[in-house]
Amino acid sequence: MVPHLTTALTGPLLALERCFLERQTDIEQWFRSQWLEHSPPFYASVDLRNAGFKLAPVDTNLFPGGFNNLNAAFLPLCVQATMTAIEKLCPEARNLLLVPENHTRNLFYLRNVARLAHILKLAGLHVRIGSVLPDITAPTTLDLGDGQSLLLEPLIRLPGGRRIGVEGFDPCAILLNNDLSAGVPALLQDVREQTIIPPLHAGWTTRRKSQHFEAYSEVSRSFASVMDIDPWLIDPMFDVCHDINFHERSGEECLATRVGALLARIRDKYAQHGIDHDPFVIVKADAGTYGMGIMTVRDPSEIVGLNRKQRNKMAVIKEGMEVSSVLIQEGVPTFETVDGGVAEPVVYMMDRYVVGGFYRVHAERGRDENLNAPGMHFKPLAFESCCTMPDPGCEPDAPPNRFYAYGVVARLALLAASIELDRGLPEDGQHEAVEAELRG
Structure with missing residues (x-):
């Protein structure tokens, strides 16, 4: 039931997987030292994207559904x-x-x-x-x-x-x-x-995705320094635009400017690593889940020229909440497919342990689009082995080793979530103010 992985067998990701295999003991010791300082969330799921040249988290859910999709x-x-x-x-x-x-x-x-x-x-x-x-x-x-x-x-x-x-x-x-x-x-x-x-x-x-990915960038830089790798290989670049109102079309120019700047940074990284691919970004609500309020952007002009349907789609997310702040995230294409459909791995953790995962599959979406959308389905048996047991006797891209790489990056996101929650913890004198904010 392991899906056919179409990812190229050469290039940065293969080198990254080989590095993880060779440094497995160092990796696990590093994680143990981190968990001495931070308490992991009770549970979490992490959406990953495997581009062949990059493996990075694109979303971390602290209230995960989908346990019924696990093996x-x-x-x-x-x-x-x-x-x-x-x-x-x-x-x-x-x-x-x-x-x-x-x-x-x-x-x-x-x-x-x-x-x-x-x-x-x-x-x-x-x-x-x-x-x-x-x-x-x-x-x-x-x-x-x-x-x-x-x-x-x-x-x-x-x-x-x-x-x-x-x-x-x-x-x-x-x-x-x-x-x-x-x-x-x-x-x-x-x-x-x-x-x-x-x-x-x-x-x-109260939570914001931008705060999570700021913490993740710090974690990835620390991990990369130990592994002697470019942190960009596991970290999606991002920016954030506040005070956006899609209904009133206010903030569009600011958003377009930031999109253009991030696209330029991605092009520089592509040139540095010899990657022949057109960069794109994902613009999504800075708060919220369920794949709502998300769009793929390849050129800043696409932001200014949104039609009414596109603006309505971006303006409101789950529970009818209006979007006023958006995350601009480096788009990480996926090169993995399951049964002919574009796929991305989702890794589940409880406490600090990887407990399984599956592939989210969407036959009608492209490799540079959001897959968390109507029409998606799941492959619950895709992970035949857990993400913590690599096999050094196999090639770096063999399923157990690829899944180990997934588990490493997902745990980095889990650690970032722990740091994020620590920073958001109300101080004793702030309880009343925070509760007033929660009540809205």
Whole structure:
């Protein structure tokens, strides 16, 4: 089930994979030293792009869905990593409340919730699922269409007002699988006696992609200095444009100027590495997920000339939130295909451990386009081996070794997320101001 990898077998990426194999011991020791200083998020997924000449993360999700797309054979890895994470965050935890997104009609997402709840139960936790949907006023069983069902219960404030749960269930910890794009619900505010995982400031109410990739650039430079490689080989260049309003067409000239400058920087890097490829950038909302508010740009003039449909697409993202700031990210083309469709790897981690991954595939998109769009599908069995067991007896681009390279870069993004969350942690005197911001 390992897909055919069309990536060229020569060039920088092959050299990078060979470097990772030769320096595996150094790499793992470096990661261990980093985790002594930083605490990893409870879980995360990282979208990677493999260009043949570059391998880089293009998005890091701290509220990952898609656990149902992982190879079922890796379930023990998930359970063991979950046990480790829970012992760190809430060692006496017995009861855990899982708070999902409001996608009650999206069966694929609900199957993800069911798989996640199953993992948590196998890790030794009593798990209930508390919904913030106003429509869920009583325990509601949903048919997942594959023989499974899922019980959603209304989230409530428990007696005393400082804890939340569901009727008859007082959890030690609350695990969010809801990215808070629409803000922090009132029920999740002012919770003082329970551990909320991830913390509220990890949600898109306050988090920004530009902050994540700033931290990632620092991590990649540190790692590259140890590996003696050009950090650009694993790091997408970026810029950010604030005060953009696509509906009113304000900020377009500023955005076009920054796009042009980043394209010029990419061309310089291509010339340095002898890469014959037309550069492009991805412009996307600085906050938010689900592939919304994203466009591919090859020339600055494309920004100024957006038609109404394009502007409407860029102006609003998930939960109807308006876009006022965008990330301009170096476009990393993908040279991998699965069953004739353009593909990109997605790596999943719990605590600091890689627990699996899959390929996101889109037969109707090009290698320089966003694949997280309607029409995509997944290859859950694509990763036949986990991303932490390279085989030195095989060629550097053999699947176990390529997947190891994926795991290394994904863990760099995980480390960046840890640093990002540390920097965003409210100080004691800032709680009231931050909570006011979260309430909007």
